[in-house]
Amino acid sequence: MDKLAPINSPPTRSHSPPAHHLLFVLFITIATLFASPAAGQTEIRSGFQATPDQSISSFQPILKDPTGNFSLGFLRVNSSQLALSVLHLPSLQPIWQANPTPPSPSWSDRTRLSFSGRLVLSDSRRGVIWSTTGTDPTDTVVLLNNSNLQVKRNDAVSAREVVVWQSFDFPGNTLVEGQNFSSGAAALVAAGGRYAMRLGDDFMAMYADFDGGGVPDRIYWKHKALEARADVVPGRGPIRLRVEPEGFLGMYQNGSGTTPVDVQSFNSFRRRVGGGFYIVRIEPDGNLKGYNWDGASWVLEYQAVPDGCGLPDPCGSYGLCRPGGPTCSCLDETDETRSSRPTGGQCLPAPKGNFCGQRDGFRVLRRVGVDLPFNKELIGYVMTPSLEECEGSCERNCTCWGAVYNNASGFCYLVDYPIQTMLGVTDQSKFGYFKIRNDEAGSKARKKKKTGSGARVGLVFLCLSVLVLGGAVGFVGFRAWKKNLRGRNRILEEDEGVSAPGPYKDLGSDSFRSVEMGERR
Structure with a gap:
């Protein structure tokens, strides 16, 4: 791979560089200024815009976290559509998606991501597809090292940053390590929208859309807080759920401190060695599963429903x-x-x-x-x-x-x-x-019956066609035979000196003349 020369290296000659060299430097400077933010941008400010790059076939990064483990960008879906997603870069696994409800925007220059107080994904034909809250043009967008996408504002009164919006409040289908999921947050919804996970006053439950109404509202799995370490106190506040780095899914109540009211352990509970990263996801089949990234692959650590049946x-x-x-x-x-x-x-x-x-x-x-x-x-x-x-x-x-x-x-x-x-x-x-x-x-029976009836009708039609065709052939043959018989009789009569009726005699003579004239030509 070609290497760039050191910027501060001394010129080989003392005279001014030629004009083409200045143009080259100017071109590089402009290209750097307007390059895709994928080069390492860790913050988005007001006035930002980005469109899909047609040459990219999988993922176009836009914003990265400080560690480089996560990236916000355009994820190509079904070759021609896109999703605004946060990816876990080591595994290229989507962690969060901004626009989970179809139809998805197209991967074309008609789709645009912009920021001016609000982060907006829009299409020139459909208008705004998805957006965050916030209207202050001084806001900034950052991606934290736990995959949380945040819109922040500098509050002049308190002299500190205030989170206006964050992706952790809209988790999609995945919870990540350290993320609080409360009963007041949006439900955890599986891809396809048929299954969802929500929290109750003292339980977590999974729901299904069995009747095709579009809303998962039938409980098929429920786990009540065991209250082994702390009690759920009525009126103290809602339940929240969190994936802990020690390897368990903890249920807490506001005001109960750090003591969980329920613990669901992973396989590697308190045994994780090294880095690693836990996530919990509701899968398209309706199961809730926990995984650990061990540095090379995602290892299944937890299943709410252990048997597929x-x-x-x-x-x-x-x-x-x-x-x-x-x-x-x-x-x-x-x-x-x-x-x-x-x-x-x-x-x-x-x-x-x-x-x-x-x-x-x-x-x-x-x-x-x-x-x-x-x-x-x-x-x-x-x-x-x-x-x-x-x-x-x-x-x-x-x-x-x-x-x-x-x-x-x-x-x-x-x-x-x-x-x-x-x-x-x-x-x-x-x-x-x-x-x-x-x-x-x-x-199925009607289809089979219809198929059988169709076959019988076809057979009858075929038989009738054969009969009609046979009759037609027989009739034509009979007329040809009868005409041939008349001709033979007429020839016999002429041979015996008996004159045929006038019209037939004349017709015959004219015909012969025509043949003779044709031969002369």
């Missing part, structure tokens, strides 16, 4: 999950896809809504040896003396999609959302009752 929907709608793999199949044993399938397959399309006001009604699917995949205490239940009464309570309820009955205890758990993956168990005293919309249940 305990997740909300590992096998798709109306799927059946058996622990240990997990192994997926379909609830409907008559389905062609009831054999083992890859995780994430679909037995039936995911339905929405409920059965209230539905004209097509539903059919019933029953299955022995099934259970709910997560904590049944999170699902409403009734006590019934028999399976029939449990089924009846769901059948009469238009918002009920199914029921799971325990014949040993009499507990009847009613499922008031579209059926997701159920858990396969060996306990034959557990029964499942599930509703399937007729339009969904009959779609």
Whole structure:
């Protein structure tokens, strides 16, 4: 690689440098002033602007933290779109994203990041896509060494910097080491938006969007503070969660100091050696996982749901999950896809809504040896003396999609959302009752029937076509045969001296003349 000559090296000649040398120096100076901030900018001030570089295929850095471990920049998504993201540079792992809700802006010169009191991501056609708060043009933007992006202002009254906005209050899908996550902050939302993690008064819980409403509002996992070291005091303030460098996920209450009211340990609890960096992320499958960067890779250290079958929907709608793999199949044993399938397959399309006001009604699917995949205490239940009464309570309820009955205890758990993956168990005293919309249940049969009917119609059409074609060929052949027979009779009559009728005789003569004239030419 070429090396630059020392700036302060003495000139070899005492005369003034030539004009082309001055132009070169001027060009280098201008290029340095207007170069991309990726060269090492650790602060953004008012008047800043940046657009995507078309020559970059992955990540275009804009702002870095003092240690160089994190960078804010344009991350290319799906080759033609971008996300404004903070990356962990050693692993190129996105830690935070400014615009998580699609559609994403395009990777083109129409997209621009600017700062003048507010950090704004905009598109010339769509306008403002995302922005921070703040309006003071004297504000600055910095990226801290813990990946926290902040907009700061120098307060003249207190003579200190005030944080106007910070990314830690809008965590996306990831919490990083040392980041406080409170019940008043935005939810931790998985990519795709179907699952989210929130804090309650004395618990943390994960929620799912089961009915396609766009908002995760159904609890499928809940962890209550164990209060082993400190008590949750009502009225003292909200709960907050923090990933600690000692290797645990701690739950705290405002006013309780540094003593956690709950501790969820990682695998390397108090055993981390050297640098390292912890993060906790809610994954697209709905699991909450903790990782440690060991300097070379991200090591899985924690899982809220250790078995895949305990997740909300590992096998798709109306799927059946058996622990240990997990192994997926379909609830409907008559389905062609009831054999083992890859995780994430679909037995039936995911339905929405409920059965209230539905004209097509539903059919019933029953299955022995099934259970709910997560904590049944999170699902409403009734006590019934028999399976029939449990089924009846769901059948009469238009918002009920199914029921799971325990014949040993009499507990009847009613499922008031579209059926997701159920858990396969060996306990034959557990029964499942599930509703399937007729339009969904009959779609495959109707498709098969339609295919069969189409084949029969095609066969009939082919037979008719053959018959018509055969008749047409026969008719044409018959007319040709009859005409040929007349010609032979006429020739015989002429040979015997019998004159043919006038018109035929004349036509024949004219025809022969035409042939003769053509031959003369």
